[in-house]
Every structure is written in structure tokens, then in C-alpha cells.
Amino acid sequence: MTRDIFIEDPNIILNLEKITVFRSGRPILKDVDLKIEKGEFYGLIGANGVGKTTLLKVILGLVKPDGGRVRLGVGTGGKRPVLGYVPQKIQFDKDIPLRAKDLVKLGLDGHKFGVGLFDKTKWKTVEEILTAVGASEFADARVGELSGGQQQKIMIAHGLIADPEILLLDEPLANLDLKSQQEVIGLVNQLKTERGIAILFSAHDMNPLTNVMDKVIYIANGKTAAGKVSEIINSETLSDLYGYPIDVLEHNNRLIVLTGSETEGLHHEVINAR
Amino acid sequence: MTILHDLIEPGFFSSSVIDTALIIGCLTAVVSAATGTFTVLRSQSFTGHALSDIGATGGAAAYLAGVPTIYGFVVVNLVAGTFLEALGIKNRKERDIVTGVVLGAALGLTALFLYFDTTTTSASGDTMNLLFGSILTIQSSLVGVFIGLSVISVALLAVYYRQLLLSSLDPDLLQAKNRSPRAASLAFLLALALAVSMSAIAIGAILSTALLIGPAAAATRLAKDMKSTFVYACLMGAASIFLGLLLSYDSYTWPPFHHGWPVSFFVVAIIFVIYLLTLLKPEAKTRHGNAVI
Numbered sequence: 001m002t003r004d005i006f007i008e009d010p011n012i013i014l015n016l017e018k019i020t021v022f023r024s025g026r027p028i029l030k031d032v033d034l035k036i037e038k039g040e041f042y043g044l045i046g047a048n049g050v051g052k053t054t055l056l057k058v059i060l061g062l063v064k065p066d067g068g069r070v071r072l073g074v075g076t077g078g079k080r081p082v083l084g085y086v087p088q089k090i091q092f093d094k095d096i097p098l099r100a101k102d103l104v105k106l107g108l109d110g111h112k113f114g115v116g117l118f119d120k121t122k123w124k125t126v127e128e129i130l131t132a133v134g135a136s137e138f139a140d141a142r143v144g145e146l147s148g149g150q151q152q153k154i155m156i157a158h159g160l161i162a163d164p165e166i167l168l169l170d171e172p173l174a175n176l177d178l179k180s181q182q183e184v185i186g187l188v189n190q191l192k193t194e195r196g197i198a199i200l201f202s203a204h205d206m207n208p209l210t211n212v213m214d215k216v217i218y219i220a221n222g223k224t225a226a227g228k229v230s231e232i233i234n235s236e237t238l239s240d241l242y243g244y245p246i247d248v249l250e251h252n253n254r255l256i257v258l259t260g261s262e263t264e265g266l267h268h269e270v271i272n273a274r
Numbered sequence: 275m276t277i278l279h280d281l282i283e284p285g286f287f288s289s290s291v292i293d294t295a296l297i298i299g300c301l302t303a304v305v306s307a308a309t310g311t312f313t314v315l316r317s318q319s320f321t322g323h324a325l326s327d328i329g330a331t332g333g334a335a336a337y338l339a340g341v342p343t344i345y346g347f348v349v350v351n352l353v354a355g356t357f358l359e360a361l362g363i364k365n366r367k368e369r370d371i372v373t374g375v376v377l378g379a380a381l382g383l384t385a386l387f388l389y390f391d392t393t394t395t396s397a398s399g400d401t402m403n404l405l406f407g408s409i410l411t412i413q414s415s416l417v418g419v420f421i422g423l424s425v426i427s428v429a430l431l432a433v434y435y436r437q438l439l440l441s442s443l444d445p446d447l448l449q450a451k452n453r454s455p456r457a458a459s460l461a462f463l464l465a466l467a468l469a470v471s472m473s474a475i476a477i478g479a480i481l482s483t484a485l486l487i488g489p490a491a492a493a494t495r496l497a498k499d500m501k502s503t504f505v506y507a508c509l510m511g512a513a514s515i516f517l518g519l520l521l522s523y524d525s526y527t528w529p530p531f532h533h534g535w536p537v538s539f540f541v542v543a544i545i546f547v548i549y550l551l552t553l554l555k556p557e558a559k560t561r562h563g564n565a566v567i
Contacts, residue, residue, distance in 0.1 A: 060450045085450040090443055095494045096315065097503040098439070110440030111451035115432050142498060158447075 005080070006071035013038045013073040013081055013166050013198050014059065020067035021054055028054055031068070032224050034217055036166065036200060038073070041192050043209050043229075044202040046219035052202040053088060055219075056168050059200070060085055075165050084164030084197075086155045088171050094144030100154045101126050101139040107158035125161060133157045133187055149180025156187060166198040167191065173203055181208050188212075206233070210255040233257065286523050294414040295519055295537070301424045302469075302476040303485065303511030308431050309469035310490030311503050312462055315442045321358060321463070323483040324373045326470035328354045328380040330404055330479040334387035337400045342416055343408065347474050348423065351467035354380075359456075359463045407478035407538040409519075423472055427465040434458040439500070476515070477538035485511060488545035492552040514544040 006015040016034040020027060028051040036042050046052050057063040059070055060083060075081030084107075105126045109116055116122075130136045135153045138146060143154060152172050159167055169188065173181045189212045191197050203209055206216070210233060217226035220241050225232050232238070233255050238246040247258045286292055313322050329347040336346030354376070361369050388401050403411060431438070437458035441448040445455040466486075473482035493506035518541035525535040 057446070060446075061452070062446055062449050083450070085447070087444055087446055092443070096443075097311075097494050097497045097500055098443075099499055102439075102499060103443070106436060106440045106443075106447075110436050111448060111453040112436055113433050115435045140498070162451075 004069065004071045006073045010074060011037045013075070014200075015071045015073065016055075016059070016068065017071070018068035019055065019058055019065050019070070021051070021058065021063065022066045023054075027222065029058075029065075029219075030222055032217075032219075034226055036198050036215075038165070038198055039192060039196040041189065041199045041201065041212055041214045043206060043213040043216040044200055044219075045206045045209075045216055046202075046204065048204055050219045052204075052219065053170055056085075056170050056200070056202060059083070059168060081165040082162055084159035084162060084167040086152075086159045086167070086169040086172055089148070089151075089174055090155070092144040092146075092151065094142065096142065096144050098143050099140050100135060100143055100146065100150075101130060103143050103154055104129060104139075104157045104161055107161040129157045129161045133160065134183075147180070148176050149183060152176065152180070152184050153187065156184070156191075160191065160197075164197060166200065169199070169201045171202050171204070173205075173208060185209065185212055206257055210257070211253065229255070286520060289523075290414065291410055292519060292523065294412060294417060295409045296516065297417055298412060298420050298472075299409055299476050299515035299519065300512045301420050302472040303489070303515050304508050305424045305427050305465075305469045306473050306482075306485045307489050307493070307507030307511045308428055308504060309462075309465050310486040310488075311493065311500070311507055312431065312438055312442065313466065313486060314490045314494055315439075316462070318466075319483065319487050320370060321373060322466055322470055322486050324377045325351050325354055325358075325467055326474050326479050326482040326486075327377055327384075329467075329471055329474055331380045331383045331387065333404045333474065333479060334384045334391065334400075337391045337404070338387055342413070342419075343404065344416060344419060344423075344471060344475050347471035347479075348468065350380075351471050352464060355463040355467035356460070359460045403478075404474075405478050405480050406536055407474070407476055407481065409476045409537055410522075412475060420472060423468045427468040430461045430465040434461040438462055477518075477541050481538050481542050484542040484545050485514075488542075488549050489514070492545075492549045495552040495555060510545070510548050514541050514548065517541075517544050 006012055012035055014034070014036040016032055019029055019032040021029040032055060044052050044055065054063055058065050072081050105119070105122060108122055108125065109119070127136070127139075130139050133153045133156055135150065135157055138150055143151060146154065156169070156172070159169075167188070172184050172188075176184065185208060188199055188201060192199050201209065201213075210229065213229050215226065215228055216232050217224060218232060218238070218241055221243060223241055225237055225241050233248055235246060235248050238248065238257065244259075249256045249258065313319060329351040332346030332348070332350030333343040334346070336343045357376075358369065358373060361372050388404065391400055434457070437448055437453060437455065438461075441455040441458055448455045448458070469486060470482050473485045476482075477485055489507040489510035490503070492510055493503045497503040497506050518537050521540040522535055522537040526532065528535070
């Protein structure tokens with residue numbers, strides 16, 4: 001898929017303009033604008049079914065938008081920037097004869113032809129990436145035998161090994177326990193600071209992310225709000241977006257988002273979250 | 275030597291019929307192992323079974339036309355494989371339903387062709403051969419054809435090896451690398467069409483799925499990576515063919531009929547026993563205990 005390059009601002013790595021996607025005649029995404037700068041941690045927040053996955057697939061070229069356009073910025077060396085993709089949790093059958101390191105290597109050459117027998121240098125890259133994500137100790141285990149958190153690390157390594165300039169992660173915290181969630185967030189944030197990779201990280205719960213995100217885009221009720229965390233994560237903006245009262249508290253320099261005290265609002269949130 | 279002599283009836287290794295059967299059988303086992311591993315990975319066992327039954331239509335037509343059945347199987351399976359791939363683009367559920375409907379229609383045609391065949395030539399053995407295999411009646415002149423089919427199907431899998439692996443986990447992972455998963459998927463179905471055609475000759479149209487799925491499923495339980503999966507599946511498939519032929523050859527002296535039991539029965543029984551044995555392997559501890567197959 002060929003795409004226009006965004007050249008107006010060299011700091012911008014991804015630019016979405018008025019992205020609209022219809023499904024069975026109903027708009028799932030309507031006029032979504034998004035600008036991501038190089039090396040920026042962008043949160044993509046919204047309830048399940050609101051169109052987060054669809055938006056990521058539009059960026060990747062997996063879904064053709066019914067309106068609007070996707071433009072990638074200029075990558076290093078004037079080339080098209082590489083996109084890394086960590087899809088929503090894959091259910092790995094435990095009998096898949098694929099080791100963690102095999103899956104990571106496919107991130108480098110899974111699109112190539114042939115068997116790829118003599119790949120000594122590639123295996124070295126695989127080792128480096130596994131060390132970088134802290135997954136060396138289970139490199140030889142079958143993917144189906146790993147825990148959810150370990151699988152997520154391997155999938156991040158799979159997305160990372162192609163040396164992307166922007167990494168798209170689809171609900172990487174879903175089904176993880178709190179400790180694994182913190183590990184994944186810490187790892188992704190480290191990739192941002194150490195490698196300067198721009199991050200677009202989708203989640204239905206913003207709370208674990210409030211102190212790592214630089215910016216956030218919210219999708220709710222067919223509306224979107226995007227901007228710096230301080231501009232968006234406040235009681236006024238969120239309540240306006242969701243259409244019912246939402247409180248934002250600050251605790252130890254962390255923002256915590258709570259649904260308002262009205263039971264009707266709480267009920268609404270619970271339904272949305274499903 | 276005497277034990278060996280008791281086990282192996284005299285003449286097993288000096289029979290040219292057995293020689294041909296061993297070559298055809300081992301080629302089929304290797305191709306089935308390679309194709310079967312991906313069939314298991316992609317959860318397409320039903321497609322594999324459907325193809326071999328649909329191919330029986332071609333086999334039956336070949337009997338009527340008086341040409342070797344392998345040609346009938348190959349032609350019909352390649353057409354059916356391409357057709358099923360074209361359907362598979364939409365969604366898996368729809369593909370399963372249409373596969374079932376096409377399968378039913380094809381079996382109807384098979385019945386018609388076999389009826390004509392048996393009433394016009396009164397060769398009722400044809401039906402048996404078609405459904406349960408004809409490895410002991412195949413002409414040695416067809417060995418070259420089998421080698422050709424093996425090379426083509428293994429080459430298809432080798433060329434698309436990495437793309438097949440990645441897309442069987444999630445087609446979007448391949449698509450996200452700007453490579454459509456459709457070419458790999460078609461290559462797989464064509465390799466599958468050739469594999470089940472060979473297998474239909476070796477152990478019969480209705481049993482060929484056993485050779486396709488059994489060794490591969492057993493191998494994925496034991497092996498840690500793809501390389502050892504292929505090796506195990508090939509060895510298990512070839513061993514079951516070899517032992518099946520041996521036992522069938524021996525069974526001419528067995529009671530009650532002293533008539534010889536079919537090769538395909540032994541092959542399938544051995545594969546099943548091998549698979550059961552792999553179930554004895556202790557389960558690795560996992561948080562995601564999905565059912566096997």
C-alpha cells in the first residue's frame with residue numbers, strides 16, 4: 001500500500017486526517033485526527049468495541065478507511081518509517097512447535113520467501129532483542145507454554161526486531177495481572193526513552209498509563225479528544241466526552257480517573273467497559 | 275536371524291510390488307508430514323479430509339476413462355483447492371459450510387461414476403481400491419509421477435515456509451509487513467491437494483487424512499521446534515507405512531481367511547497407536563491449557 005508522506009513538519013512521524021470508517025452502514029470512527037511526534041508515548045483510550053483496533057488497523061493499512069487519509073512522516077535516512085505491530089492477544093495453542101525465539105525471528109523475516117536456513121546474523125539480532133525486552137530466560141520455551149505477560153514480551157520483541165520508528169500496541173495489558181501490566185508498561189516506556197521509538201498504546205483503562213503517556217487520544221460516544229495528558233485527563237474534558245460526571249484525582253503525582261458518584265453514570269461505564 | 279525370519283515373511287524385500295509400494299509410501303509419508311504439520315498449525319484438518327473425498331470423484335472418473343487414478347485425484351483436488359481458497363477469503367464458518375456442501379455433491383458424483391464403472395466393467399475391486407488405497411496394485415511406471423508431485427508440493431511449502439508460519443499465527447502479522455497472506459494460503463492448499471492425492475492412492479481416499487494429520491499431530495506434541503516436528507512426522511509416517519506393508523504382507527498367513535489384510539488398515543492403526551503413545555507425554559505446565567486439536 002503506497003501512502004503519501006507527511007513533510008510539513010519533520011518531527012511528525014504519523015498524521016491522520018479525518019479518518020472515518022463505516023461498518024454495516026454505521027460509523028465506528030468519525031473524523032479522527034491524530035498527529036504523533038517522533039519518540040512520543042501516545043495513549044489510545046476507549047471502551048471495548050469503540051474502534052481502537054480498527055484505528056490501529058487503518059494505520060497499518062489492514063483496513064481501508066471510508067474517508068480521510070493516513071500519512072507517515074519522514075523516517076531516518078529519508079526513508080519510509082517502519083511500523084511495528086503488537087496485535088491483540090493471540091491465543092497460542094500450547095502444541096504449536098514454535099519457540100519464543102522463533103516467533104521473534106519471524107518479526108524480522110516472516111514476510112520473506114524460502115526457508116531461511118543460514119541466518120546466523122539474524123539469530124544474533126534475535127538474541128539482542130530478547131535481552132533488551134528481558135526475555136532471554138524463556139527464549140527456548142514454546143510460545144504456548146508461556147504466561148500471558150511473557151507472551152506479551154515476546155510479541156513486543158517480535159514487533160521491535162524490525163527496528164520500527166513507531167510501535168503500535170493493541171491492548172497489551174488485557175488479561176494481565178497487575179505486576180505483568182507494570183512490567184509491560186515499564187518495558188514500552190524504556191523503548192521510548194532509550195530508542196526514541198514513538199508509541200501508540202491502546203487500552204480500555206487509562207489508569208495504569210497516566211504517568212507514562214505524553215499525550216492521549218480518547219474515543220467515546222463517537223467523539224474523540226486528543227492532546228497532552230494535562231489537557232485531556234481532567235474532570236471537565238472527560239465528563240464532557242463521556243456525557244456523565246468523571247472525577248480525576250491526583251495522588252503521589254499520579255492521575256487517577258474515577259467515574260462520578262452518580263449511580264447512573266457508574267452503570268453506563270460498566271456497560272461500556274464490556 | 276530366526277526371529278527376523280518369523281517376523282518378515284520370505285520374499286518381502288525381494289518383491290518388486292513391495293519395492294514400488296515402499297517408494298510410493300515413503301514419498302507420500304514425507305509429503306504428508308510436511309503438509310500435515312501446516313494443516314495442524316492452521317487448523318484445516320476438515321479441508322484436508324474434504325479434499326481427499328472430493329478428489330475421489332476424479333479417481334472414479336479416471337477409472338471410467340481408463341487412466342491411472344492419481345491423475346484424476348490431482349486434477350480434481352487442484353481445482354477444488356483453488357476454489358476453497360477463493361471461498362476462504364471471506365470467513366472460516368462460511369468456508370466450512372460450503373466445503374461440506376461441495377463435499378456432499380462430489381461424493382454423489384463419485385457414487386455415480388463408481389456405479390457406471392462397476393456395472394460396465396464389473397470390476398468391483400475398483401471401488402475398494404479407490405476408497406481404501408491401491409498401493410499394492412500401482413504400476414512401477416508411476417514412481418516418476420509420485421516423485422514429481424512430491425517435489426512440487428515440498429517446494430511450494432518451502433518457498434512460503436516463513437509466510438505460512440507467520441500467517442497461521444495471525445494473518446494480520448503478515449499483512450502488517452506489506453505482504454498479503456493470500457499467496458501463501460493458496461500455495462498451502464495446492465500442496466495439500468497434491469499430498470492428499472498421493473495419500474489417497476497409498477491408503478485410500480477415506481483414510482488419507484490419517485496419514486496427513488496423525489503423524490503431524492503426534493510430532494507437534496513431542497517436538498519443540500518446526501525442524502524436529504518435520505523430522506518426527508516424516509519418521510512416524512514412513513515407519514507406519516513400512517510396518518503396515520510388512521504386516522499386510524505377513525497377514526497372508528494369518529487366520530481366519532489366509533487372505534491378507536489391507537495395508538491401509540495397518541497403517542492407520544499404527545498411526546493411531548503412535549498418537550495415543552504421545553498422549554502419555556506429561557503436560558507442560560501452562561496457563562493456557564487449550565485442548566489438543
